[in-house]
Amino acid sequence: MYVYINGQYAKKEEVVISPFDHGFLYGLGVFETFRIYNGHPFLLDDHLKRLNAGMKMLNIDAAFNRKEVIKIINELLAKNGYTHAYIRFNVSAGNGEIGLQTESYSEPNILMFSKPLPPLNGMTEKKAVILEIKRNTPEGGERLKSHHYLNNVLAKREIGSAPDMEGIFLTQDGFLSEGIVSNVFWYNDGILFTPAIETGILNGITRRFVIALAREAGLTVREGFYKQEEAENAEEMFLTNSIQEIVPVTRFFGTDYPGREGNIVKILYKYYEAHRETLWSRTQLGGPAND
Incomplete structure (x- = not known):
C-alpha cells in the first residue's frame, strides 16, 4: 500500500515520522476520514473546512483546498488501484523542542493513506x-x-x-x-x-x-x-x-x-x-x- 507523506508517495513500510513530532509527544494533530465512491470524495469540502478550523485552533500554520487535496487523492488512488476507498487525511503539528510550544507550527507532518472498501449494498445494522x-x-x-x-x-x-x-x-x-x-x-x-x-x-x-x-x-x-x-x-x-x-x-x-x-x-x-x-x-x- 502506498501512503502520501509531506509531498511524497511511499510504501507504508517506508514511512517515517520523527519522535519529536508534537503530534506524537503532545497529541497536537487533527484528521479527517471520508469515503471515496467510484472515485468521488464525498463531502470533501466539508471535511476540509473542519480540518482547517481544527488546525487553526491548534496553531498549525496550514490550510488545504479542494484542488490540491484532489490531486493527492487521485494520485494515491491510482498508485493503490482503488476506486472505492477509505481515506484518512492526517495533519500533525510537526517537529519541535521538548516542552509545550506557544508559537505556531509552520512545518506540520501531512499524511494521507487509504484502504479499499467494497461498494455498499444497503444499510448495516x-x-x-x-x-x-x-x-x-x-x-x-x-x-x-x-x-x-x-x-x-x-x-x-x-x-x-x-x-x-x-x-x-x-x-x-x-x-x-x-x-x-x-x-x-x-x-x-x-x-x-x-x-x-x-x-x-x-x-x-x-x-x-x-x-x-x-x-x-x-x-x-x-x-x-x-x-x-x-x-x-x-x-x-x-x-x-x-x-x-x-x-x-x-x-x-x-x-x-x-x-x-x-x-x-x-x-x-x-x-x-x-x-x-x-x-x-x-x-x-x-x-x-x-x-
Missing part, C-alpha cells in the same frame, strides 16, 4: 448500549477530530470488538451525547431528535449532512439535551458516521426498533445514496437551513 464511562468534556471550546482519543479507546474496550455493537456515551450530567465512533439520532412522533453540540459531541460531517437531508425531506429536526428514556421510547433510532453512513439500530437498552425496515431510515438512506457520488458539500442541497 447495530445494537446500541449505554457506556459506563462518561463522555469527557472537549479540551477547548468545541470537540476537535483530534489525536486525543483515550476516551473513545477506553469505551471501545468496555464493549469489546463485536462489529454489530456501538456504545453510547452519556455526559457527566446524564444526557445522551454520541457513540464511540458515531453520532446518534432517533425519530418519534414526526420529529427527528439528536443531541446538541453543547453536550460536547463531535459535530460530525455526516451528522450535519443527515440533518440537511431530513430538512430537505420535510422533517422537523430538534437538537437538544435528552435523557436516555427519550430515545428508548422512539419509533426508530440510527447512528451516523462518514464511513458507515446511516446505521439503523435494532436494539437499545431493552427496546427493539425496526432497524433497516424503518420508514425514516429508508427515506434518508435513499437521499444519501442518490448524492454520495456527486456532492462536495451539504450546502449544495440548497436552502438557508442547511448552511
Whole structure:
C-alpha cells in the first residue's frame, strides 16, 4: 500500500515520522476520514473546512483546498488501484523542542493513506448500549477530530470488538451525547431528535449532512439535551458516521426498533445514496437551513 507523506508517495513500510513530532509527544494533530465512491470524495469540502478550523485552533500554520487535496487523492488512488476507498487525511503539528510550544507550527507532518472498501449494498445494522464511562468534556471550546482519543479507546474496550455493537456515551450530567465512533439520532412522533453540540459531541460531517437531508425531506429536526428514556421510547433510532453512513439500530437498552425496515431510515438512506457520488458539500442541497 502506498501512503502520501509531506509531498511524497511511499510504501507504508517506508514511512517515517520523527519522535519529536508534537503530534506524537503532545497529541497536537487533527484528521479527517471520508469515503471515496467510484472515485468521488464525498463531502470533501466539508471535511476540509473542519480540518482547517481544527488546525487553526491548534496553531498549525496550514490550510488545504479542494484542488490540491484532489490531486493527492487521485494520485494515491491510482498508485493503490482503488476506486472505492477509505481515506484518512492526517495533519500533525510537526517537529519541535521538548516542552509545550506557544508559537505556531509552520512545518506540520501531512499524511494521507487509504484502504479499499467494497461498494455498499444497503444499510448495516447495530445494537446500541449505554457506556459506563462518561463522555469527557472537549479540551477547548468545541470537540476537535483530534489525536486525543483515550476516551473513545477506553469505551471501545468496555464493549469489546463485536462489529454489530456501538456504545453510547452519556455526559457527566446524564444526557445522551454520541457513540464511540458515531453520532446518534432517533425519530418519534414526526420529529427527528439528536443531541446538541453543547453536550460536547463531535459535530460530525455526516451528522450535519443527515440533518440537511431530513430538512430537505420535510422533517422537523430538534437538537437538544435528552435523557436516555427519550430515545428508548422512539419509533426508530440510527447512528451516523462518514464511513458507515446511516446505521439503523435494532436494539437499545431493552427496546427493539425496526432497524433497516424503518420508514425514516429508508427515506434518508435513499437521499444519501442518490448524492454520495456527486456532492462536495451539504450546502449544495440548497436552502438557508442547511448552511
